Amino acid sequence: MADVLPLVEARLRSALGEPDARAAVTFLGTDRIEVLRFPAAGQEGDVVRYATLGMSAQPMADPTAVLADPVKGPRAELVLSVRSGAADTDKVLRPLAVLAASPQVEGVIVAPGASLDVGEPLWPGAPFTSVLVAEPGGLxxxxxxxAPLDPVRFLPLLPMTPNEAAWKRVHGAPALQERWLNHGTDLRDPSRRSVPLD
Incomplete structure (x- = not known):
């Protein structure tokens, strides 16, 4: 069976350009996770993107299954886009690797609409400790x-403030995304405030 990760990296490079940095993190009992940094380029000259590489090497297993299927199951990588220069966002590499390892470590399936929390700021001084997983396919x-392997989906991550995360738990992801849209929230601003939630 073909190694998935070279194909994933080729897809990331064709969509985002050449990475200018990469970091690898290995957690006890898990496969190595890399995070690639793609510098600002093109029309969105100030947006830097971070993408995981390694999460899709194994399919995500249903946590209720007795045995994990080594072949079938959803596969994904995570992509975070933020404006560069306003914060030390390069420190997000380890939190992103933690999130990418969560299917192996915690047996969760990461899918659109899910909240992922790292329990600490995503980067120094960040007002966010969690992210909302958005729909794939845009970037x-x-x-x-x-076949029989499932496709690899590249899931965008949208940083959430603790208040937004709490509000999302009550009202759901679509309601939070609609609120962001209605208020013209710049979800790539690394130091943005919480959207009004009253």
Whole structure:
């Protein structure tokens, strides 16, 4: 069976350009997770993107299943886009790796609409400790793999303040995204305030 990760990296490079930095993190009992940094380029000259590489090496397993299927199951990588220069966002590499390792460590399936919390600021001084997983397909197209493997989906992450995360738990992800939209929230601003929630 073909190694998935070279195909994933090729898809990331074709969509986002050449990475200018990468970091690797290995957690006890898990596969190595890399985070690639793609510098600001093109029309969005001030947006830097961080993408995980390694999460999709294994399919995510249903936590209620007795045995994990080594072949079938959803596969994903995470992509975070933030404006560069306003905060030390390069420190997000380890938190992103932690989130990418969560299917192996905690047996969770990461899917659109989910909240992921790292329990500490995503980078020094960040007003966010968690992210909302958004719908894939906009920035990096799904990577189709040979059957019976599921495609790799590239899931955008939207940073949430603690208040937004609490509000989302009550009202749901679509309601929070609608509120962001209605208030013209710049979700790539690394130091933005919480959207009004009353």
């Amino acid at each position: 990096v197209e799904d990577l189709e793999l040979d």
